[in-house]
Amino acid sequence: MHRRTSPTALSNKRQAEIIKAVRTKGSCSIIDLANELNVSDETIRRNVKVLAAQGLIDKVRGGVMMPNALSEPAFPLRMNECKDAKQKIAAHIANSINDGDSLILDNGSTTAFIANALTGHHNLFVVTNSVVIANILAIQPGNRVFMAGGELRNHDGGAFGPEALEFVKNFEVKCAIFSSAAIHPEKGFLVHHLCEAEFARAIIERSERTLVAADSSKFGRKAPLRLCDSSQVDELITEAAPTQNLAQMLDVNNIKTTIVP
DSSP states (O other): OOOOOOOOHHHHHHHHHHHHHHHHHHHHHHHHHHHHHHHHHHHHHHHHHHHTTTSEHHHHHHHHEOTTTOOOHHHHHHTTTTHHHHHHHHHHHHTOOOTTTTEOOOOOHHHHHHHTTTOOOOOOOEEEEEEHHHHHHTSTTEOOOOOEOOOOTTTBBBBBBBHHHHTTOOOOOOEEEOOOEEEEEOOOOOEEEEHHHHHHHHHTTEEEEEEEEGGGGBBBBOOOOEEOOGGGOOOOEESSSOHHHHHHHHHHHHOOOOOOO
């Protein structure tokens, strides 16, 4: 006689499998978990809701991660971190952009500094998912600024999700500029949230060149999600020389490194 496994036992087993997957990878999308565990998205969401209520994992848009895993400071605090370095990087990038250029900027703190450095430019064509950047550049003479739609995150005013991803598909621009929470010799360019990685990958597909603007405090750090394949980045702009291991990773992926004095 075979014993039937109770729904509770099945649910507990599945929740244990979810926690194990998230611990192993740092974060997982709902779709990946459903495929890995061979169940429906709804089953994963139902179990994730229970685990999140118990504080065992954190829900993020489209996925889950370990609670407080390598979380980053709030946006106003990040604007004050390494401020001099970010201003130098921003000034260099602004000098490389001509009036009338088209570009996409993500919602990082460094890209906000870049937006400020671009206020002397005219007739820019700018796509962004950042309320901060849109406010800075929309009022400059001749600029055309396009703001991605969707729900805004309360800690930084960034728009993410399906609406933002569909929105950027309308554009083809000369340059995409985005930030990175961490740059690791083995893992490459990393961020804290799945939606940030999804947006970065979407804008890479819409641009001729892709630049990462990141100060040296990001070197060697870790974050749970890979921003993109490192080979998709054309240039890193920073203010200090990368470590030997990091320089090797950049060289292997044919990434130009510009060190701003």
